[in-house]
Amino acid sequence: xxxxxxxxxxxxxxxxxxxxxxxxxxxxxxxxxxxxxxxxxxxxxxxxxxxxxxxxxxxxxxxxxxxxxxxxxxxxxxxxxxxxxxxxxxxxxxxxxxxxxxxxxxxxxxxxxxxxxxxxxxxxxxxxxxxxxxxxxxxxxxxxxxxxxxxxxxxxxxxxxxxxxxxxxxxxxxxxxxxxxxxxxxxxxxxxxxxxxxxxxxxx
Numbered sequence: 001x002x003x004x005x006x007x008x009x010x011x012x013x014x015x016x017x018x019x020x021x022x023x024x025x026x027x028x029x030x031x032x033x034x035x036x037x038x039x040x041x042x043x044x045x046x047x048x049x050x051x052x053x054x055x056x057x058x059x060x061x062x063x064x065x066x067x068x069x070x071x072x073x074x075x076x077x078x079x080x081x082x083x084x085x086x087x088x089x090x091x092x093x094x095x096x097x098x099x100x101x102x103x104x105x106x107x108x109x110x111x112x113x114x115x116x117x118x119x120x121x122x123x124x125x126x127x128x129x130x131x132x133x134x135x136x137x138x139x140x141x142x143x144x145x146x147x148x149x150x151x152x153x154x155x156x157x158x159x160x161x162x163x164x165x166x167x168x169x170x171x172x173x174x175x176x177x178x179x180x181x182x183x184x185x186x187x188x189x190x191x192x193x194x195x196x197x198x199x200x201x202x203x204x
Contacts, residue, residue, distance in 0.1 A: 087190050154196070
């Protein structure tokens with residue numbers, strides 16, 4: 001299946017999720033049928049299930065992110081294009097989309113931009129060496145309001161992993177308002193944050 005078509009078409013994403021769930025169910029049925037035989041193959045089945053669930057988590061989060069973005073901006077495709085390109089180039093990025101709750105009381109230090117959302121604009125802001133690279137871009141509806149914003153850092157302690165500053169900032173802001181925060185890490189991985197939770201998603 002063409003991944004781009006899958007991302008852009010919710011019906012295709014749903015079909016792919018159903019396909020992967022059926023695949024997991026098939027592996028589980030095989031494991032159950034051979035469990036009483038002490039078949040060592042079950043170890044391979046468990047490893048495959050783990051990989052399938054990881055892929056499924058990425059697919060499901062991508063599906064819900066696509067649904068969410070339409071609630072925040074009509075420029076979701078342009079925004080997705082920017083995130084995809086920055087991910088390929090491993091450009092770190094932190095993008096805040098304001099919804100109903102005002103974001104400005106929780107952030108500081110931003111440089112006004114007030115320009116229409118576009119992939120080239122976002123790529124230039126987060127280009128390595130740019131004066132605005134550090135900090136977050138603030139978007140409301142279809143407008144990039146400001147860049148270089150400093151976000152509040154979460155006070156949560158995460159025992160299962162070590163968060164970097166961008167992740168801790170994304171979680172911190174999302175704990176205080178209904179903003180949606182998109183992140184691109186230095187290794188190209190992408191995630192989004194909502195209501196204090198961080199979710200991986202795929203742009204590939």
